[in-house]
Amino acid sequence: MPLSPSRIFEDRVREHLESRNFDEMRSNSGVDSFRSHIGPHSRVLLTDRAIWMxxxxELRELPKYLCDLTLKxxxxxxxxxHVQYWAWTGSMSALLRILYSRNKSYEQLTRLGTDILRDLNVLIQIALTMKRQELRVVASGGKLDKFDANxxxxxxxxxxFRLVTRLGTSTLEGLLRRRCRQMGVDGVLHDLYSNGSEEFDVSEYAGGGKRVYIKGALKxxxxxxxxxxxxxxxxxIRNFDQEKQETFRALFDEYAEEIESEMNNKSDFYExxxxxxxxxxxxxxxxxxxxxxFLNLCCLVFWDAFPIGFFEEYRENTLKMISNDVHHNAPFGHRPSDFYPVEIM
Structure with a gap:
């Protein structure tokens, strides 16, 4: 019996992590301690299928493997x-923005309005700049200087990724506030759900009501x-196990102890x-x-909210728009073809 896709992904992550040389662990206070591997030969999970397939x-399950590749x-x-996942998310969210602009009733399908999808699109485009720069270097035969005239x-x-990290949590909060019916876009719980809300780490809101913050919104x-x-x-993702904690301590260096002292539950990634x-x-x-x-989680909220009954149709429409370079007057940078496939702009 063939293995399920999730089992295949799980095996690939495990084999990949076992093959890495963890003796090379280095630390510099977490400021630049990360390494990107992008390019056609730098795939761990999507070695035999394109992301749009x-x-x-599977798009809802993929982030747990992507997070393991980073956090372990x-x-x-x-x-x-990671790059392919972000790019495909951007392309499909760009399609939804086009649909919303033409018919506001489409917003009821996901509860994700055009404003928060625009924020998600911008966040993804920032993340894709590193990939586009690599493509420019490759296209120049390695002769392109690292720095552009702009x-x-x-x-x-x-x-x-300094920007993505900084903006990622606020965008994630905005997406969660729209995904969860129990609260408004300001994070305040609707009256119907305010009783028993303490389990979601709420606080009294100055404007009245109980506001949910990022941990409670995730929960x-x-x-x-x-x-x-x-x-x-x-x-x-929520299980902040020993492997993930070891990576965290090495990356955060002197900040690690400070953060751990603030955590009420050290095995809870939401905390x-x-x-x-x-x-x-x-x-x-x-x-x-x-x-x-953070970007993986933002994309996961998007795919979780995606109306399953429309997925196949919208996927085909997105692929056709990309192939035919149709954009229905969407602004440059926010069209489906501006995200996937990732190309030099």
Whole structure:
């Protein structure tokens, strides 16, 4: 009997991690301690299928393997598989934005409005700048200088994952607030759900009501809203096991002890994100490596909200738009073909 796709992915992650040389673990306070491996020969999971071939449930399961590749590797690595996942998410979310702009009733399918999808699209484009720069170098035969004549583009490319890490948590919160029916876009629980809300780590909101913050929003999504395949992926991501903790301590160096002292449950990754949210957003410290994890979670919210009955149709429509370069007046940078396949712009 052939192995299921999830079992294949699981085996590939395990074999990959076993093959890595963990004696090369290095630390520099987490500022630049991450390594990207992008290119056609740098795939761990998608070695025999293109990302667009995956089913909706596979797209919901993939982030747990992507997170393992980062959180269980010595250098918090990310690979071409990550890039392909982000790019395909951007392409499909761009299609939904086009549909929403033409018929507002489509927003009811996902509860994700055009504003938050635009934020997700921008976050993905920032993450893809590193890949596009690599393509430009390859296309030049290695003769292209690392720096482009455009200083704005250079700054964004060099610090792309600094930006992704910084913006990732706020975008994730915005997506979760729209995905979870129990709260509004301001994070305040609707009256119907306010009783017993303490388990979701709420606080009193100055404007009235009880507001849910990032840990509670993740927990609410995971336990109350997530589709089955998504919930299974989140079970794995939430488990902050010893392997992940070892990577975290090496990357964060002197900050690790400070963060751990703030954590009420050291084996809960949601608690870890809670302790990182404000220091990351307010420049107390930054670790580029977690940007990929935050972006994986943002993409997972998108796929979890995707209406399953429309998936095959919308996938075919997206592929046709990419093939024919049709964009229905969507702005440059926000069209399906601007994300997937990742090309030089």
């Amino acid at each position: 995956l089913s909706l449930d 590797s010595a250098m918090a690595e990310f690979w071409e598989d 200083p704005s583009y250079n700054a964004i490319t060099i610090d792309s 609410l999504w995971h336990e109350e809203e997530a589709e089955e395949a998504t919930a299974s992926a989140l079970d794995s 870890f994100i809670r302790c990182l949210r404000n220091p990351t957003a307010h420049s107390e410290f930054i670790t580029h490596s977690l940007g990929s994890v």
